[in-house]
Amino acid sequence: xxxxxxxxFHLKNEQWRDLVQGEWLKQGxxxxxxxxxxxxxxxxxxxxxxxxxxxxxxxxxxxxxxIPLADAETxxxxxxxxxxxxxxxxxxxxxxxxxxxxxxxxxxxxxxxxVELSDEAEAYTAPAWLGEEVTHDPRYTNSYLSQHPxxxxxxxxxx
Numbered sequence: 825x826x827x828x829x830x831x832x833f834h835l836k837n838e839q840w841r842d843l844v845q846g847e848w849l850k851q852g853x854x855x856x857x858x859x860x861x862x863x864x865x866x867x868x869x870x871x872x873x874x875x876x877x878x879x880x881x882x883x884x885x886x887x888x889x890x891i892p893l894a895d896a897e898t899x900x901x902x903x904x905x906x907x908x909x910x911x912x913x914x915x916x917x918x919x920x921x922x923x924x925x926x927x928x929x930x931x932x933x934x935x936x937x938x939v940e941l942s943d944e945a946e947a948y949t950a951p952a953w954l955g956e957e958v959t960h961d962p963r964y965t966n967s968y969l970s971q972h973p974x975x976x977x978x979x980x981x982x983x
Contacts, residue, residue: 828876828886829941831948832964836955840924840937846911852904853970861967864891864899871896881960882944906930906973908966920948930973936964 851865863874871893877885900907909929915922920939927934936958939948958964963972 826886826888827879827883829883829944829946830938831882831941831957831959833937833957833959834955835924835935835937835953837953838935839953840913840915840922840951843915844913844924846913846924846926848909849912850900850907850909851966851970852900852907853967854899854903856967856971858962863967864896864904866893866896866900869893880944881962882941904970906970908970915951917951918949922951927969927974930975931969932975934969934974 847867849865849867851863853861853863855862858878860875860877863876865872865874871891872888873891873896874886874888876887879885907929908927908931910925910927910931913924913926915924920941922937922939924935924937927936937951937954941948962968963977
């Protein structure tokens with residue numbers, strides 16, 4: 825069974841920018857529930873359908889399947905009222921791959937870093953640019969951001 829274990833953080837500075845180049849992603853959600861999500865993602869000329877289910881704040885079951893790009897584009901246009909658009913940067917630091925997402929569109933200005941782990945208790949070295957951990961705040965999931973854009977949090981009653 826596929827399992828995703830990750831921790832999510834704000835960034836306190838942009839020292840990481842000189843280390844990497846990013847790639848554009850867009851994704852939409854067909855189902856957004858606390859216990860499960862169904863996502864369509866496009867990266868370049870590739871597309872995937874992803875199913876996730878809740879295990880804990882840090883862990884989820886995750887199943888990802890490639891789908892035709894034309895199908896993904898149609899699904900995003902016809903079935904996903906709001907897209908999550910971001911540029912993803914990958915930085916390998918020791919044994920861990922850090923992914924930094926810079927959000928655009930409805931979530932313009934939000935920057936988040938994630939690290940995937942093999943175990944919930946796995947130790948990792950925090951880079952100097954890492955800020956506050958937000959793993960346990962469900963507002964920072966992409967599925968939540970697809971329905972409640974980050975810039976509106978001060979105006980909306982989202983908690």
